[in-house]
Amino acid sequence: MDIQPFQERVWLASPTMHGEEQSYVKEAFDTNWVSTAGKNIEQLEKAVCEQVGCHYAVALASGTAALHLAVKLAGIIPGDKVFCSDLTFAATVNPVIYEKGEPVFIDSERDTWNMNPLALKQAFERYPETKAVIVANLYGTPAKLKEIRTICDENHAVLIEDAAESLGAVYHKQQTGTFGTYNAISFNGNKIVTCSGGGMLLTNEDTAAEQVRKWSTQSREAAPWYQHKETGYNYRMSNIVAGIGRGQMLHLEEHVKRKREIYFRYKEGFAGLPITMNPYIEEEMQPNFWLSCMLIEKSAMCKQVRSDTEALYVNESGKSCPTQILETLAKYNAEGRPIWKPMHLQPTYHGNIFVTEKTEKKMAGSRENDCISNLDSDVGADLFARGLCLPSDIKMTREQQDKIIQIVWGCFEG
Numbered sequence: 001m002d003i004q005p006f007q008e009r010v011w012l013a014s015p016t017m018h019g020e021e022q023s024y025v026k027e028a029f030d031t032n033w034v035s036t037a038g039k040n041i042e043q044l045e046k047a048v049c050e051q052v053g054c055h056y057a058v059a060l061a062s063g064t065a066a067l068h069l070a071v072k073l074a075g076i077i078p079g080d081k082v083f084c085s086d087l088t089f090a091a092t093v094n095p096v097i098y099e100k101g102e103p104v105f106i107d108s109e110r111d112t113w114n115m116n117p118l119a120l121k122q123a124f125e126r127y128p129e130t131k132a133v134i135v136a137n138l139y140g141t142p143a144k145l146k147e148i149r150t151i152c153d154e155n156h157a158v159l160i161e162d163a164a165e166s167l168g169a170v171y172h173k174q175q176t177g178t179f180g181t182y183n184a185i186s187f188n189g190n191k192i193v194t195c196s197g198g199g200m201l202l203t204n205e206d207t208a209a210e211q212v213r214k215w216s217t218q219s220r221e222a223a224p225w226y227q228h229k230e231t232g233y234n235y236r237m238s239n240i241v242a243g244i245g246r247g248q249m250l251h252l253e254e255h256v257k258r259k260r261e262i263y264f265r266y267k268e269g270f271a272g273l274p275i276t277m278n279p280y281i282e283e284e285m286q287p288n289f290w291l292s293c294m295l296i297e298k299s300a301m302c303k304q305v306r307s308d309t310e311a312l313y314v315n316e317s318g319k320s321c322p323t324q325i326l327e328t329l330a331k332y333n334a335e336g337r338p339i340w341k342p343m344h345l346q347p348t349y350h351g352n353i354f355v356t357e358k359t360e361k362k363m364a365g366s367r368e369n370d371c372i373s374n375l376d377s378d379v380g381a382d383l384f385a386r387g388l389c390l391p392s393d394i395k396m397t398r399e400q401q402d403k404i405i406q407i408v409w410g411c412f413e414g
């Protein structure tokens, strides 16, 4: 290929600042409200409530902190099972471990890559005593949140929605981050809007919001001295950090619009290649398109093997694989990433239960067919093997994206 490497790195998703962020930070300095209280925090919480349509938002140090406190609100105690999305970032799941619960992983579905409601239903049949479900909206695409909510209600389980990647995404005309009883969003550096780092717990329950405010500021009781009835955390967001978020929220819609453009330009650019983009259900959802991802058709996959820390592939004309494409992008100074490695394949969760959708399909035929069938019934592992996240940075120019598209084409030609 006759393509020059990018002079400036093209990122997967880097922070995009606009200017207002700095003036709110300056305001915090000028007024000396530089700690964990102040106008930026109040205004950021208000802006998020207005954006998503929830009653209460509590600004915290991270999305992970929000998920941790959500798990505590759900009443998870040592030994409790919690049904969790399998194909997600580990931060969805780790808070269950903080409370000594037991994550049980629910496989993905093909049409959204998110938690498969049928598998969830089957998990409740096996473990009906389960008290909580944590569902993530992967890459900004909503899960089938209504179906999942109904299944939770029928089983008297609390739904926690991990909307860390999906701020601004809509499902059945309702913003994500509002379907759970407790919901988490993230302002981490790579998310669609950022505070540099931070998160929020969203809920409509006033008592829950109060509890989170208390827990996140060391569980101090109303007393003249430091009085504590329960364990506390130092999880509150700083007013400086909140200033960045306050400025960013003014640009959320614009970021979603730009991410959407990027997704559809890829889709168009890949027409003719054995590639599909990360799917969603058009009639029901408007993702925020945080990351554009691609999936290679099975028949167009060259041989690829992965150990726990390394990957190898065999070059084959007309075929490619995520390893080849990621290595090639890196060679041209562009950043992609494999699909998040499913939790049930992570060494730290080795031995945890993994529930896939049980079908009546028989695995008849040769050994070879058995292998294919096994991958069919482990959707997460299959998406991990054949998928990757493309450079999705808001600041990527059209020319840069055209070049990325050309590079991907080149991988299938070589």
Ligand SMILES: *Cc1c(COP(=O)(O)O)cnc(C)c1O
Pocket: 061, 062, 063, 064, 065, 088, 089, 091, 092, 136, 162, 164, 165, 185, 186, 187, 188, 197, 198, 199
């Ligand atoms: C980023 C992310 C989190 C964690 O948010 P932090 O603010 O980084 O702690 C949780 N879940 C998912 C799915 C994420 O992508």
